[in-house]
Amino acid sequence: MTNIVIKPTGQISKLLIVLGLIIAGWVGFDQDAAGQSGSKLVELCNSVAGDDATYLKDFYVELDAAGPEGKAPEQRFTIVLSKNTEYRFTVCNAEGSQGKAILQLYDVSKLYASTYNPQTGQTFQSFNFQCQKTGAYHLIVSFLDGKKGSAVVIASFVRTL
Amino acid sequence: MIKKIIFIASAVILIGVSIYIIYINSHLKPHENLDVPYEEVNKGVIDIEVEAVKSITENISSPIEIAALIKEMGVPFNRDFLAPTDYVSNYSTNYAQAFALGVFSADLGYLNMYNKTGSVIDYLTTIKNLADAINVGQYFDFATLKRLASNSSNVDSLKYISVHSFNQIDQNLRQRKRGNLSALIIAGAWLEGIYITIQVSKIKPDPKLLEKIGEQKIILSDLMTLLASYAKDPIFKNYVNEFNSIKAKFDEVQITYEQGEPVTVVENGMMTVVQKDRSIVHITTQQLNDISQTVELIRNRLIRQ
Numbered sequence A: 001m002t003n004i005v006i007k008p009t010g011q012i013s014k015l016l017i018v019l020g021l022i023i024a025g026w027v028g029f030d031q032d033a034a035g036q037s038g039s040k041l042v043e044l045c046n047s048v049a050g051d052d053a054t055y056l057k058d059f060y061v062e063l064d065a066a067g068p069e070g071k072a073p074e075q076r077f078t079i080v081l082s083k084n085t086e087y088r089f090t091v092c093n094a095e096g097s098q099g100k101a102i103l104q105l106y107d108v109s110k111l112y113a114s115t116y117n118p119q120t121g122q123t124f125q126s127f128n129f130q131c132q133k134t135g136a137y138h139l140i141v142s143f144l145d146g147k148k149g150s151a152v153v154i155a156s157f158v159r160t161l
Numbered sequence B: 001m002i003k004k005i006i007f008i009a010s011a012v013i014l015i016g017v018s019i020y021i022i023y024i025n026s027h028l029k030p031h032e033n034l035d036v037p038y039e040e041v042n043k044g045v046i047d048i049e050v051e052a053v054k055s056i057t058e059n060i061s062s063p064i065e066i067a068a069l070i071k072e073m074g075v076p077f078n079r080d081f082l083a084p085t086d087y088v089s090n091y092s093t094n095y096a097q098a099f100a101l102g103v104f105s106a107d108l109g110y111l112n113m114y115n116k117t118g119s120v121i122d123y124l125t126t127i128k129n130l131a132d133a134i135n136v137g138q139y140f141d142f143a144t145l146k147r148l149a150s151n152s153s154n155v156d157s158l159k160y161i162s163v164h165s166f167n168q169i170d171q172n173l174r175q176r177k178r179g180n181l182s183a184l185i186i187a188g189a190w191l192e193g194i195y196i197t198i199q200v201s202k203i204k205p206d207p208k209l210l211e212k213i214g215e216q217k218i219i220l221s222d223l224m225t226l227l228a229s230y231a232k233d234p235i236f237k238n239y240v241n242e243f244n245s246i247k248a249k250f251d252e253v254q255i256t257y258e259q260g261e262p263v264t265v266v267e268n269g270m271m272t273v274v275q276k277d278r279s280i281v282h283i284t285t286q287q288l289n290d291i292s293q294t295v296e297l298i299r300n301r302l303i304r305q
Helices: A010-050 B002-031 B050-057 B064-070 B094-113 B117-135 B142-149 B152-177 B177-201 B205-216 B215-230 B234-250 B287-302
Strands: A056-064 A073-082 A084-091 A101-106 A113-114 A128-130 A135-143 A149-160 B253-256 B262-269 B270-274 B278-282
Touching: A010 A056, A010 A149, A056 A073, A056 A113, A056 A135, A056 B064, A056 B152, A073 B215, A073 B262, A101 A128, A101 A149, A113 A128, A113 B270, A128 A135, A128 B152, A135 A149, A149 B064, B050 B094, B064 B094, B064 B177, B064 B205, B094 B117, B094 B152, B094 B177, B094 B234, B094 B287, B117 B152, B142 B152, B152 B177, B177 B205, B177 B215, B177 B287, B205 B215, B205 B278, B205 B287, B234 B278, B234 B287
Parallel strands: A128 B270
Antiparallel strands: A056 A149, A073 A135, A084 A128, A084 A149, A101 A113, A101 A135, B253 B278, B262 B270
């Protein structure tokens, strides 16, 4: 039996190491970079939601500025909420976001809550929703004055009613 | 001269291999390590838009809400309600593994709600193994969870990381066009959640629990829309058929609605909106028994397959 031994030269060894590092770096970046920054914002926003709220779900939003027609872009998410349950919805702007996120909660057609009151200009970072009707609800996120922005919304469980 | 040729040839080969690996990583990762060939997994899958599926399945059923309700009933923790981890090594397809992952996620929610951190390790290990089997283990922060589980004062962090890990797994599967596995995780979590609720209702038939069971008709309807989209796959169809049997029992439950205008209260800077619309569940004892028997039968069958 003949044993074949490959002895890489010094240059080849260096090349292997460099390429190995490039591949490892690329693979790691590709899989985790985007997720990690989002995860940090989610973690931060979850702490803003408060100790009395249990994290359920997060929704990441990234929107462009309003076009020439002036309508602010918005992103919609659907969430199933259960009767006799109090939920908390918290919105946090990403670092460097130009716009301030507005979160609204609808069922099929009715607006239940908004973090922004256009009459008074008052804004809230969170609101609680005491659900009495099990079903699908819509979370709509847009940015004040149609600015470009990114934010995360945290849906949390507060208590059983 | 020969050394130079070897060096150049090696460099060309290595660069080629690198590009190939990067390409595989960015394009073909979802296909790896599937026990069922990827082509088989996706055979017959209706090309429904990612956003459409997403809108159906966001938080379709959270183990947290059900576990909190059960705990509030004052019913003591019962380990017998949980799915045994003994069958895990028998699961031969990614479908069975994904479904079981959902089942154990609900069990983990139940354990966490009762601060049973000591028993959590066994379930965490099982979940980690199942997540690895369907190639999403990297999203399940097993080391941190295991560390947190060793101290009961960390239960809030344990809950957060558990749920967040599952959300990441779900998101990853859907982004990588493995929504069929995501659907089975959701289905498994839902089935285990209602199974535990039924077991608790037998001990304490509180109207809130009975309503919780009855209102699953609404959630199951959304879940069936999701599952049906993958029903052309013959293996997946088995799950659809099982869930259709449960749905048939729920079809007889009546749900009515009352209208009302929401009331908004602002207290200490926190806005609270009280919904005045109401959903009312009408469920008979016979319907409840039929649902209970069918859920138990199918849950026990699916976790042993």
